[in-house]
Amino acid sequence: MGRSFYLTHPEVTIDPEMHATFWSLSRIGRQRIENAASRGTFASITQIICSKEKKAQQAATIISKHIGIGVIEEPLCNENERLATGFLTKEEFENTLNLLYERPNERANGWESASDTLNRMIAALNSHLVNDMNDNTLFVGHGTIGTLLKCHIGNRSIARTEDQRLMAAKGGGNMFAFEWSTQKLLTDWIALEDWPQH
Numbered sequence: 001m002g003r004s005f006y007l008t009h010p011e012v013t014i015d016p017e018m019h020a021t022f023w024s025l026s027r028i029g030r031q032r033i034e035n036a037a038s039r040g041t042f043a044s045i046t047q048i049i050c051s052k053e054k055k056a057q058q059a060a061t062i063i064s065k066h067i068g069i070g071v072i073e074e075p076l077c078n079e080n081e082r083l084a085t086g087f088l089t090k091e092e093f094e095n096t097l098n099l100l101y102e103r104p105n106e107r108a109n110g111w112e113s114a115s116d117t118l119n120r121m122i123a124a125l126n127s128h129l130v131n132d133m134n135d136n137t138l139f140v141g142h143g144t145i146g147t148l149l150k151c152h153i154g155n156r157s158i159a160r161t162e163d164q165r166l167m168a169a170k171g172g173g174n175m176f177a178f179e180w181s182t183q184k185l186l187t188d189w190i191a192l193e194d195w196p197q198h
Helices: 027-038 054-067 090-102 114-128 143-153
Strands: 004-008 047-050 071-073 137-141 174-179
Touching: 004 143, 027 054, 047 054, 047 114, 054 071, 054 137, 114 137, 114 143, 137 143, 143 174
Parallel strands: 004 137, 047 071, 047 137
Antiparallel strands: 004 174
């Protein structure tokens, strides 16, 4: 049976003048992906699906070049939509994110609700994992939508305590493995550097 993996993009260069959708990977972020790919972390992957946001595309492209397969861009995998607030200070961002998790059916400060974010991610997986018996699929995306997906597969309540930054590398670049057809969570968040090599 094929396995699926969810990877969050690692560190980015923050530009307050630009919407986060267009932020790029930082030098550290790129190097972490390169190092993981060079170690063979993604050698078993047969399909790559990524968010249409720039930082996720950049991470997916690095991986695709190492393993020699193309990338499928999927807008349903984009991060929780936050256009209503624009750039926020760290404190404002954390407070809004806490609210998002505490009230998953509400639009925290105008952000897309956690429930709506999760539902479109589920739709994406149902579309692309029709034959996950054979494919090993890597989804390259973002922290919040990935956390919501992990909660869904693991049959866990939506909670900020499930956030990658509280469980693994704080800068992103974390993964978990799962089986979609059986709705089984195989791992929790694991930093790229700690992902077991086979």
